[in-house]
Amino acid sequence: MPPVNAPYRPEGLLARPLYARVDASAVAHNLARLRATLPGAGASGAAAPRLWATVKADAYGHGLARVLPALRAADGLAVLHLDEARACRRLGWDGPVLVYGGLYSQADTLLLDTPGLHLVITHAAQLDWLAQSPAAARPSIWLRFAGDIHHTGFNADDYRAAFAHARSLAAQGLIGEIGHLNHYARADETDGVDSADARFREVIRDLPGPVSTSNSAAMLGHAARAAATQWVRPGLALYGASPFAHCSAAQLDLRPAMSLHSQVVGIQRVPAGAGVGYSGAFLAPTAMNVGIVTCGYADGYPRHAPTGTPVVVAGIRTRLLGRVSMDMMAVDLGPVPHAAIGSPVTLWGAEGLPVEEVAMAAGTIAAQLLTGLSARVPVALAGAGAAR
Numbered sequence: 001m002p003p004v005n006a007p008y009r010p011e012g013l014l015a016r017p018l019y020a021r022v023d024a025s026a027v028a029h030n031l032a033r034l035r036a037t038l039p040g041a042g043a044s045g046a047a048a049p050r051l052w053a054t055v056k057a058d059a060y061g062h063g064l065a066r067v068l069p070a071l072r073a074a075d076g077l078a079v080l081h082l083d084e085a086r087a088c089r090r091l092g093w094d095g096p097v098l099v100y101g102g103l104y105s106q107a108d109t110l111l112l113d114t115p116g117l118h119l120v121i122t123h124a125a126q127l128d129w130l131a132q133s134p135a136a137a138r139p140s141i142w143l144r145f146a147g148d149i150h151h152t153g154f155n156a157d158d159y160r161a162a163f164a165h166a167r168s169l170a171a172q173g174l175i176g177e178i179g180h181l182n183h184y185a186r187a188d189e190t191d192g193v194d195s196a197d198a199r200f201r202e203v204i205r206d207l208p209g210p211v212s213t214s215n216s217a218a219m220l221g222h223a224a225r226a227a228a229t230q231w232v233r234p235g236l237a238l239y240g241a242s243p244f245a246h247c248s249a250a251q252l253d254l255r256p257a258m259s260l261h262s263q264v265v266g267i268q269r270v271p272a273g274a275g276v277g278y279s280g281a282f283l284a285p286t287a288m289n290v291g292i293v294t295c296g297y298a299d300g301y302p303r304h305a306p307t308g309t310p311v312v313v314a315g316i317r318t319r320l321l322g323r324v325s326m327d328m329m330a331v332d333l334g335p336v337p338h339a340a341i342g343s344p345v346t347l348w349g350a351e352g353l354p355v356e357e358v359a360m361a362a363g364t365i366a367a368q369l370l371t372g373l374s375a376r377v378p379v380a381l382a383g384a385g386a387a388r
């Protein structure tokens, strides 16, 4: 625990004592951990699945540039759109890049200017755009099955026609390899993928090309299904959060890559019956000491986190009180009588307080909190990639 009044100062000067810490070595550890769930090259000679490291949403809020050095061992990176693919290239990644959002318009084909791009194709117009595109980059494509999530992709009736169309583009030299991609709606459930995978396999039966299905939850919860593919696509678990409600990241041997730290910047003695915060959402049942922590919803802390959401103050677990405001929140100093102005506060990701637990208390998921960290929060880099 850092001593009181000695905040971590990543740039040497931090006017406000709120910062996130990103530990790239945790990402490297989590990547190795996920890789270890996959079989090695089997006796059958089947190769182990390759791994797309999902880095959309600026690496789930951690910063692509910060975590990329820790992802060198991935076989490819997966992003949402072609501008993100370009960012990967600018940062020196010259391996494959999978683009989940594929093409949003004909104009996007002008961005197919680098080799090694893989486009997820979700509707027929995208194939028409590719048919009229300059052939230079010859992207590989992955046809997405609508699956049991029904967000994007071809349904069972249209899939084979899309494949035939794609094949004709390949024959003209406009695209490279054609793969088959599915994304499960319920991979975090024990029996969540069996029927979804069976249905997908039925749709792609006898079609040539690699198969990709598994996100973090599918890799960690349905390893045999993941092992039967050619490419897996973890995201969340790379950043050290558990995709399961019933199983913690520590139990899965995942290490949190982001922690959020602040300080007590005010202490209020609140009389019995008085309200704390906007609308008096918390009423003090007895006279109590309340700490004010400089972190609010404009920093990405969820405003809907209720009284009782866990917070660690001076190494002791306590709770949020009342409504989170834009720049600050109130915490119960009852369990922390030694707290003072400058006492360190952990909001998530360290000192035994996983971001999943804060998310659960706030009725959301870890990925929303991680990707929601706001730009006004300075980030300190630790681990591999730091101080380079």
Ligand SMILES: *Cc1c(COP(=O)(O)O)cnc(C)c1O
Binding pocket: 054, 056, 100, 183, 214, 215, 216, 217, 233, 234, 235, 236, 237, 243
């Ligand atoms: C975001 C995404 C993933 C990664 O999912 P996690 O649950 O974060 O592991 C995989 N596949 C697709 C299609 C995605 O959009």
